[in-house]
Amino acid sequence: xxxxxxxxxxxxxxxxxxxxxxxxxxxxxxxxxxxxxxxxxxxxxxxxxxxxxxxxxxxxxxxxxxxxxxxxxxxxxxxxxxxxxxxxxxxxxxxxxxxxxxxxxxxxxxxxxxxxxxxxxxxxxxxxxxxxxxxxxxxxxxxxxxxxxxxxxxxxxxxxxxxxxxxxxxxxxxxxxxxxxxxxxxxxxxxxxxxxxx
DNA sequence: TGAATGATTTACT
DNA sequence: GTAAATCATTCAA
Numbered sequence: 001x002x003x004x005x006x007x008x009x010x011x012x013x014x015x016x017x018x019x020x021x022x023x024x025x026x027x028x029x030x031x032x033x034x035x036x037x038x039x040x041x042x043x044x045x046x047x048x049x050x051x052x053x054x055x056x057x058x059x060x061x062x063x064x065x066x067x068x069x070x071x072x073x074x075x076x077x078x079x080x081x082x083x084x085x086x087x088x089x090x091x092x093x094x095x096x097x098x099x100x101x102x103x104x105x106x107x108x109x110x111x112x113x114x115x116x117x118x119x120x121x122x123x124x125x126x127x128x129x130x131x132x133x134x135x136x137x138x139x140x141x142x143x144x145x146x147x148x149x150x151x152x153x154x155x156x157x158x159x160x161x162x163x164x165x166x167x168x169x170x171x172x173x174x175x176x177x178x179x180x181x182x183x184x185x186x187x188x189x190x191x192x193x194x195x196x197x198x
Numbered sequence: 199t200g201a202a203t204g205a206t207t208t209a210c211t
Numbered sequence: 212g213t214a215a216a217t218c219a220t221t222c223a224a
Contacts, residue, residue: 043205045205052205053205054205077205079204079205079206080203080204080206080207081204082206082207083205083206083207085205085206087205100205102205128206128207129205129206130206130207131206131207168205169205169206170204170205170206
């Protein structure tokens with residue numbers, strides 16, 4: 001039963017939402033049909049006290065304005081000049097928290113994803129935050145989109161058998177925050193961006 | 199108005 | 212394993 005996740009799902013602390021997002025389905029409806037994928041990897045960003053977050057220290061800028069708004073909205077931004085990242089705004093208005101979607105398993109529309117992203121292996125299609133955005137065609141035009149409405153939203157799905165927590169990626173300059181286990185992933189999926197070096 | 203930097207990916211050695 | 216690509220946003224003057 002694919003029920004659309006209500007706003008209440010997002011109106012909780014980031015780590016809770018990040019963990020419960022595993023197994024849920026990300027859906028993007030397009031004129032050519034839906035693209036969907038099962039979320040297998042996320043990261044939690046805790047807002048004001050989190051040195052690794054854009055909203056660290058209560059900074060409120062044009063870019064992260066969406067995180068200060070109500071939960072259940074998409075926060076999409078460009079990093080390194082060429083990669084888009086998809087975040088889910090969590091918590092409550094005024095509390096700039098978010099969950100970064102790092103990897104999904106393609107469920108439908110895989111053919112169109114491959115067209116957007118010429119790639120050699122299937123797992124390379126969506127196994128990374130920038131990769132999945134390119135595969136889905138998600139760009140900054142979706143920034144601020146309400147995830148309770150079409151065309152971009154999440155639906156319920158089975159939780160993974162086990163959940164593994166690891167330190168977050170790409171935030172080595174965040175001091176003690178870099179060591180917090182705020183990355184959640186399904187160890188049984190081969191689509192996680194980096195499970196282990198082994 | 200100008201300069202520095204980044205929640206990454208890809209290619210090449 | 213190391214390095215380059217590439218530009219919107221941010222901070223300083």
